Amino acid sequence: MTARTGWVSSEIRELKEAGRYVPIRTIESPQGAWVSIEGRKYLNMCSNNYLGLANHPEVKKAAISAIENYGVGAGAVRSIAGTDTIHVRLEKKLAEFKHMDSSLVFQGGLLANAGAIPVLVGKDDIVFSEELNHASIIDGVRLSSAKRVVFKHMDTDDLRARMKESRKEGKKALIITDGVFSMDGDIAPLDRITEIGEEFDAMVYVDDAHGEGVLGKNGRGIVDHFGLSQRVDVEMGTFSKALGSMGGFVAGASDMIDLMRQRARPFLFSSGLNPGDAAAVLKSIEIMSTDDSLLKRLWANSDRLKKGLQEAGYNTGSSKTPITPVIVGDEKKTLELSSVLFKEHAVFASPIVFPTVARGVARIRLMPSAVHSDGDIDATVDAFGKAGKSLKIL
Numbered sequence: 001m002t003a004r005t006g007w008v009s010s011e012i013r014e015l016k017e018a019g020r021y022v023p024i025r026t027i028e029s030p031q032g033a034w035v036s037i038e039g040r041k042y043l044n045m046c047s048n049n050y051l052g053l054a055n056h057p058e059v060k061k062a063a064i065s066a067i068e069n070y071g072v073g074a075g076a077v078r079s080i081a082g083t084d085t086i087h088v089r090l091e092k093k094l095a096e097f098k099h100m101d102s103s104l105v106f107q108g109g110l111l112a113n114a115g116a117i118p119v120l121v122g123k124d125d126i127v128f129s130e131e132l133n134h135a136s137i138i139d140g141v142r143l144s145s146a147k148r149v150v151f152k153h154m155d156t157d158d159l160r161a162r163m164k165e166s167r168k169e170g171k172k173a174l175i176i177t178d179g180v181f182s183m184d185g186d187i188a189p190l191d192r193i194t195e196i197g198e199e200f201d202a203m204v205y206v207d208d209a210h211g212e213g214v215l216g217k218n219g220r221g222i223v224d225h226f227g228l229s230q231r232v233d234v235e236m237g238t239f240s241k242a243l244g245s246m247g248g249f250v251a252g253a254s255d256m257i258d259l260m261r262q263r264a265r266p267f268l269f270s271s272g273l274n275p276g277d278a279a280a281v282l283k284s285i286e287i288m289s290t291d292d293s294l295l296k297r298l299w300a301n302s303d304r305l306k307k308g309l310q311e312a313g314y315n316t317g318s319s320k321t322p323i324t325p326v327i328v329g330d331e332k333k334t335l336e337l338s339s340v341l342f343k344e345h346a347v348f349a350s351p352i353v354f355p356t357v358a359r360g361v362a363r364i365r366l367m368p369s370a371v372h373s374d375g376d377i378d379a380t381v382d383a384f385g386k387a388g389k390s391l392k393i394l
């Protein structure tokens with residue numbers, strides 16, 4: 001450390017003092033209902049691996065076989081020398097699955113938002129952005145230099161009022177929202193948002209990171225859930241959650257996707273998605289398209305978990321999806337609860353504090369999955385009951 005970087009240790013100390021320093025655990029096993037940490041087995045309640053596809057035998061086989069055929073890396077930026085047939089097959093499959101004309105694959109969901117939004121709007125344009133949008137949307141809007149107007153969470157009256165106030169003729173406008181809100185699990189009213197987009201001639205963009213594999217027929221996502229196919233301009237998603245792997249995409253009209261291929265900076269200036277990841281996602285979509293048993297199991301576990309926690313006396317907020325926030329409020333208490341669950345009950349459930357959520361609504365976010373058993377869910381509820389009582393949260 002040089003004298004110039006002394007400020008780093010003070011910032012870390014401040015984070016620790018404020019109870020906002022989150023320990024990062026190292027996992028020694030595959031993602032699943034249980035994981036191994038420092039040689040001990042823990043019930044894993046914080047992975048976004050909704051359907052268990054991250055460690056599914058057929059998905060792993062597909063990735064291994066793609067590595068044998070294409071190697072481990074795409075080799076270059078896709079527009080220069082890195083587009084493999086597996087990327088093209090995946091893009092075709094995704095468009096079909098999403099009932100969109102075309103799609104473009106990125107190396108991550110964050111990069112999809114950072115890349116796509118600045119293609120759609122620029123400094124003379126305006127973005128109407130949901131108050132609780134994911135950080136990657138906020139970054140994408142910042143990168144676009146467009147004017148940003150924030151509308152209230154889940155409040156389409158407020159969106160309409162902001163539109164009336166700020167929508168200028170002759171300029172492009174974009175409404176952008178998370179589909180499922182990642183910290184609360186509530187579902188954006190995309191039907192009403194789409195109507196407002198149509199009324200005010202504003203493009204509609206939805207980030208379906210937590211809707212894929214969870215909502216709609218066979219887990220097609222939020223657009224299918226609301227029956228809005230071909231009325232939403234851009235559906236963005238990630239492969240890192242229900243699809244079990246890594247990467248992101250946008251889907252929309254063919255010419256829009258064509259323009260993204262020419263202009264989206266993470267596509268043009270960063271090497272392509274690894275072939276193994278692309279093949280894994282392709283297999284995950286095939287599995288989801290033909291078999292909805294994992295989806296059904298996910299929802300059954302989610303209902304059981306919420307019911308159990310509510311009966312125990314916890315506040316699980318306004319979630320309408322498997323995302324299950326256990327809202328404690330106080331940041332230090334939340335960290336303590338997570339720590340007692342971990343040390344005394346072998347439940348791995350990470351605390352979520354400011355700045356990921358606002359101050360005063362700190363929580364533990366639980367993510368049930370299709371690979372948890374009824375016993376796993378009941379053990380989680382039991383552990384929360386005991387830990388909550390011992391810490392006088394309940």
Ligand SMILES: Cc1ncc(COP(=O)(O)O)c(C=O)c1O
Pocket residue numbers: 108109110111134136178182207209210238239240246247248
């Ligand atoms: C709503 C939302 N959008 C985008 C992302 C980013 O996805 P990725 O992990 O693929 O970068 C996430 C992941 O945390 C998310 O929750």
